[in-house]
Amino acid sequence: MADDPRPSPRAASGEAPRPDYGPVGVIMLNTHFPRLPGDVGHPDTFEGHVLYHRVTDARVAAVVKPGLMSEPLANALLDAARDLERRGAAIITTSCGFLSTMQERLRAAVSVPVVSSALVLLPLLRAGCGPHARIGVLTFDTRALTASHFGGAWGPDVVLEGLELSREFHAVIAEDRPALDAATAEGEIALAAQRLRARAGGTLDAVVLECTNLAPFLPRIRAEAGAPVFDLAAAVRWMARDLL
Secondary structure: OEEEEEOOHHHHOOOOOOOOOOOEEEEEOOOOOOOOEOEOOOOOOOOOOEEEEEOOOOOHHHHOOOOOOOHHHHHHHHHHHHHHHHOOOOEEEEOOHHHHHHHHHHHHHOOOOEEOOHHHHHHHHHHHHOOOOOEEEEEOOOOOOOHHHHOOOOOOOEEEEEOOOOOOHHHHHHOOOOOOOHHHHHHHHHHHHHHHHHHOOOOOOEEEEOOHHHHHHHHHHHHHHOOOEEOHHHHHHHHHHHHO
């Protein structure tokens, strides 16, 4: 199901326009929980027009799982990418980091760049931070995240921490609830960032946010983790700035 392109609310409000990165095409999971500014699924996260394609069968339980997508769902995701390209997307991304397993297939299906997940940044961060760097990944659910989601970039330098035990953040997304207590969620995410830092022995060189819903809380995560934090939306903006 294709959604109409929407201009940034900033433009609609009469604010001075910022540089237009668009059109960015977003393959959306079929969810209705709140997406805050900074989340790939929020229309103000990218400047200019954003094109959306919501995939009917791409519900959280069907995507957040170990291993590959089912073939029918994979085909629906590929169709979504092709639709976004036909509609004018210059770069394509997704609303869930677990779709990293689709990176190569999505890229092969279209002629525009695809950044499926922040996890694809790991080789770059490893190269930049050095062979002994401690790279943390904050994920929606460590129980579902496996080496297959890292596209060959998994290694012993990667430290994982998840939000699966959080009562607000994880439950709202997993159960697709219509409301999120952002303050409670931020507190849960801050504790997860602290645990991530502790798992790394107290020092992290970089943190990657697998979950796109974590990006609105990036400043708090950076403060608690004590390291630079990289998310999917920032990666898309960086690529789009030079592509368009």
